Amino acid sequence: xxxxxxxxxxxxxxxxxxxxxxxxxxxxxxxxxxxxxxxxxxxxxxxxxxxxxxxxxxxxxxxxxxxxxxxxxxxxxxxxxxxxxxxxxxxxxxxxxxxxxxxxxxxxxxxxxxxxxxxxxxxxxxxxxxxxxxxxxxxxxxxxxxxxxxxxxxxxxxxxxxxxxxxxxxxxxxxxxxxxxxxxxxxxxxxxxxxxxxxxxxxxxxxxxxxxxxxxxxxxxxxxxxxxxxxxxxxxxxxxxxxxxxxxxxxxxxxxxxxxxxxxxxxxxxxxxxxxxxxxxxxxxxxxxxxxxxxxxxxxxxxxxxxxxxxxxxxxxxxxxxxxxxxxxxxxxxxxxxxxxxxxxxxxxxxxxxxxxxxxxxxxxxxxxxxxxxxxx
Amino acid sequence: xxxxxxxxxxxxxxxxxxxxxxxxxxxxxxxxxxxxxxxxxxxxxxxxxxxxxxxxxxxxxxxxxxxxxxxxxxxxxxxxxxxxxxxxxxxxxxxxxxxxxxxxxxxxxxxxxxxxxxxxxxxxxxxxxxxxxxxxxxxxxxxxxxxxxxxxxxxxxxxxxxxxxxxxxxxxxxxxxxxxxxxxxxxxxxxxxxxxxxxxxxxxxxxxxxxxxxxxxxxxxxxxxxxxxxxxxxxxxxxxxxxxxxxxxxxxxxxxxxxxxxxxxxxxxxxxxxxxxxxxxxxxxxxxxxxxxxxxxxxxxxxxxxxxxxxxxxxxxxxxxxxxxxxxxxxxxxxxxxxxxxxxxxxxxxxxxxxxxxxxxxxxxxxxxxxxxxxxxxxxxxxxxxxxxxxxxxx
Numbered sequence: 001x002x003x004x005x006x007x008x009x010x011x012x013x014x015x016x017x018x019x020x021x022x023x024x025x026x027x028x029x030x031x032x033x034x035x036x037x038x039x040x041x042x043x044x045x046x047x048x049x050x051x052x053x054x055x056x057x058x059x060x061x062x063x064x065x066x067x068x069x070x071x072x073x074x075x076x077x078x079x080x081x082x083x084x085x086x087x088x089x090x091x092x093x094x095x096x097x098x099x100x101x102x103x104x105x106x107x108x109x110x111x112x113x114x115x116x117x118x119x120x121x122x123x124x125x126x127x128x129x130x131x132x133x134x135x136x137x138x139x140x141x142x143x144x145x146x147x148x149x150x151x152x153x154x155x156x157x158x159x160x161x162x163x164x165x166x167x168x169x170x171x172x173x174x175x176x177x178x179x180x181x182x183x184x185x186x187x188x189x190x191x192x193x194x195x196x197x198x199x200x201x202x203x204x205x206x207x208x209x210x211x212x213x214x215x216x217x218x219x220x221x222x223x224x225x226x227x228x229x230x231x232x233x234x235x236x237x238x239x240x241x242x243x244x245x246x247x248x249x250x251x252x253x254x255x256x257x258x259x260x261x262x263x264x265x266x267x268x269x270x271x272x273x274x275x276x277x278x279x280x281x282x283x284x285x286x287x288x289x290x291x292x293x294x295x296x297x298x299x300x301x302x303x304x305x306x307x308x309x310x311x312x313x314x315x316x317x318x319x320x321x322x323x324x325x326x327x328x329x330x331x332x333x334x335x336x337x338x339x340x341x342x343x344x345x346x347x348x349x350x351x352x353x354x355x356x357x358x359x360x361x362x363x364x365x366x367x368x369x370x371x372x373x374x375x376x377x
Numbered sequence: 378x379x380x381x382x383x384x385x386x387x388x389x390x391x392x393x394x395x396x397x398x399x400x401x402x403x404x405x406x407x408x409x410x411x412x413x414x415x416x417x418x419x420x421x422x423x424x425x426x427x428x429x430x431x432x433x434x435x436x437x438x439x440x441x442x443x444x445x446x447x448x449x450x451x452x453x454x455x456x457x458x459x460x461x462x463x464x465x466x467x468x469x470x471x472x473x474x475x476x477x478x479x480x481x482x483x484x485x486x487x488x489x490x491x492x493x494x495x496x497x498x499x500x501x502x503x504x505x506x507x508x509x510x511x512x513x514x515x516x517x518x519x520x521x522x523x524x525x526x527x528x529x530x531x532x533x534x535x536x537x538x539x540x541x542x543x544x545x546x547x548x549x550x551x552x553x554x555x556x557x558x559x560x561x562x563x564x565x566x567x568x569x570x571x572x573x574x575x576x577x578x579x580x581x582x583x584x585x586x587x588x589x590x591x592x593x594x595x596x597x598x599x600x601x602x603x604x605x606x607x608x609x610x611x612x613x614x615x616x617x618x619x620x621x622x623x624x625x626x627x628x629x630x631x632x633x634x635x636x637x638x639x640x641x642x643x644x645x646x647x648x649x650x651x652x653x654x655x656x657x658x659x660x661x662x663x664x665x666x667x668x669x670x671x672x673x674x675x676x677x678x679x680x681x682x683x684x685x686x687x688x689x690x691x692x693x694x695x696x697x698x699x700x701x702x703x704x705x706x707x708x709x710x711x712x713x714x715x716x717x718x719x720x721x722x723x724x725x726x727x728x729x730x731x732x733x734x735x736x737x738x739x740x741x742x743x744x745x746x747x748x749x750x751x752x753x754x755x756x757x758x759x760x761x762x763x764x765x766x767x768x769x770x771x772x
Contacts, residue, residue, distance in 0.1 A: 001381060001382070003379060003683065006378045069379055260768075274770075275769075275770065275771050277760070279769075281759040281760075283767050283769060284759035284767070285759065287700070287762055287763075287766045287767055291697070291700055292680050295679050296676055302379050302380065302381050312671070313679075316671065319668070319669070365665050367668070367672070368664075368666075368667075368669045369661070369665055370668070371667075371669075372665070372668040372671075374671075377663070
């Protein structure tokens with residue numbers, strides 16, 4: 001057992017913190033709340049220069065060749081700084097999927113494009129049924145000539161507004177087991193028949209409804225094996241849930257820090273509110289939840305780095321941190337009193353992040369059910 | 378580099394603990410926590426304790442010069458977890474001697490105390506209890522009123538200790554008494570190792586609401602003479618030594634082990650359909666609750682190992698064991714409540730006909746009252762976390 005980050009990871013984390021403090025100030029976050037895409041081109045090209053957009057890609061595709069665990073130290077800082085934009089969709093989800101399942105030509109085109117900051121890819125997976133299991137994938141892929149026709153609607157597509165391409169899950173075959181007959185395709189957002197309808201999501205996250213109406217795609221846009229693409233969905237679920245856990249500990253630490261700092265300054269009844277035990281216990285509960293979450297998240301990230309995507313510990317982490325991030329942000333608001341529901345106070349961004357994260361990549365019940373699959377019942 | 382894998386030695390150690398349990402612990406002692414100190418069970422418990430001592434497993438974390446193997450704290454945690462998971466009574470594996478007073482004597486004790494006690498603790502020959510809580514004191518440990526007055530070569534102790542586990546079977550007690558009555562609070566306290574057979578000690582047994590009997594006692598000291606060489610460390614240094622001692626108790630691993638063992642048996646019970654699972658909705662509801670139970674237990678388990686790793690590497694800040702303890706008391710209540718909700722009316726049976734798992738889950742839930750009090754209440758641990766972990770103060 002070893003809980004130490006490597007020297008390289010520590011340096012990367014410090015560099016990320018420093019970079020985001022300058023390039024992603026709260027003023028940018030606030031500006032992005034009502035922005036249609038939430039995408040800041042300047043920030044994006046600076047991240048490309050730093051190599052962040054290709055952090056986990058092989059070097060031959062303009063990448064840095066780092067591990068998932070390495071990337072999580074950056075994700076933690078992004079969570080702490082509430083960084084807006086399509087990093088998670090493009091790099092953590094779609095980029096890694098193309099890296100692991102794409103053809104050489106696909107990697108050449110998309111990984112280079114992403115790493116150089118020229119291409120944004122969003123995952124179009126969930127549908128109006130809101131499910132994360134295989135039965136939720138209903139959008140139809142029909143073979144035609146030398147390609148496929150996609151018809152159906154994807155919902156809650158994170159960063160759909162700003163995507164140049166979509167990584168789309170589709171039903172290409174019908175079997176008793178819904179996990180069979182799932183395939184993934186890369187679709188150019190400019191394709192005829194693709195319509196993007198922005199959704200009003202709380203906080204700084206951006207999601208869209210994406211309609212695919214008889215969209216023709218060439219056969220070389222298939223990612224992974226036809227009908228056996230569920231393995232990609234499982235991996236996306238692991239990257240997504242663990243990535244959100246990591247963001248949560250970054251955000252949770254800042255939210256808790258704001259509260260502790262506030263209660264140490266705010267006078268009441270001739271003392272500071274932080275002198276009162278009721279408030280101290282709120283703070284202790286936040287630290288308990290934060291530290292427990294951090295260990296769970298690091299363990300889950302380690303498992304992903306080891307290639308153990310279907311691990312009980314990953315589902316435990318997401319289920320537990322879903323609750324913990326919500327509890328931390330709730331208590332942080334409680335400690336702030338009245339100012340906490342005034343918009344100029346930034347705490348609400350974390351509260352809203354925790355709300356959104358709770359249902360992304362499987363809600364708490366979903367993960368509890370996953371855990372139960374490891375029990376012999 | 379972040380790595381959550383246990384080492385090969387640690388894995389082998391865990392296997393040897395499992396092996397020890399298989400071979401040496403009589404089946405009727407498993408899950409017999411509530412009457413481990415009874416006349417029927419105690420002789421067997423004591424025999425297993427000695428076998429454990431002779432196997433070297435209970436002192437694996439001690440330095441080699443005192444007969445240990447210098448193993449990691451993680452190995453020690455594994456021992457406690459495996460024992461708890463299999464339902465081995467606390468008196469065997471969660472032993473005050475090898476876990477609490479032994480390491481304190483190694484660190485702070487005189488040569489006399491080391492040579493007198495360490496061999497007997499290691500071999501399981503002596504059984505120890507701890508005497509900290511006092512009536513009227515409770516969580517405010519530093520308010521303790523037991524006095525120790527120097528008289529020639531002895532200290533003379535007067536006072537009362539409350540809720541003392543295993544006192545009726547213990548040969549020795551480690552305890553705090555006030556040697557300087559002019560120093561209030563946590564100053565003026567000294568740490569003693571006392572022979573329970575000394576004249577001047579009397580006991581009164583207490584029964585507990587979750588069915589344990591003969592475990593807890595009130596312990597009275599009346600003009601109890603304790604030789605001065607039985608003081609551990611220097612006079613008035615007792616508080617720090619006691620805090621160090623109790624810190625080793627707080628990781629929460631035994632609760633984790635117990636919960637994992639009970640969950641395994643609950644799954645078996647449900648699978649064998651003692652309760653009719655008459656619809657897929659009901660089954661799904663059960664699975665969700667079981668998943669939640671696992672998630673609570675595993676979070677707690679990981680934290681316990683993290684705390685051990687931090688302490689072992691000198692990276693702990695001092696509040697982490699309180700996080701572990703707080704988490705484990707909350708987990709135990711949540712875990713046992715979920716189990717009872719799955720069991721419905723059967724969950725109300727605490728023994729005999731129809732009681733699932735011989736009522737152990739029922740006892741677990743009633744026992745969560747106690748679980749949220751001893752080894753420091755959640756409120757005390759929150760105070761510690763706020764003060765040490767976050768630097769908050771009362772002034």
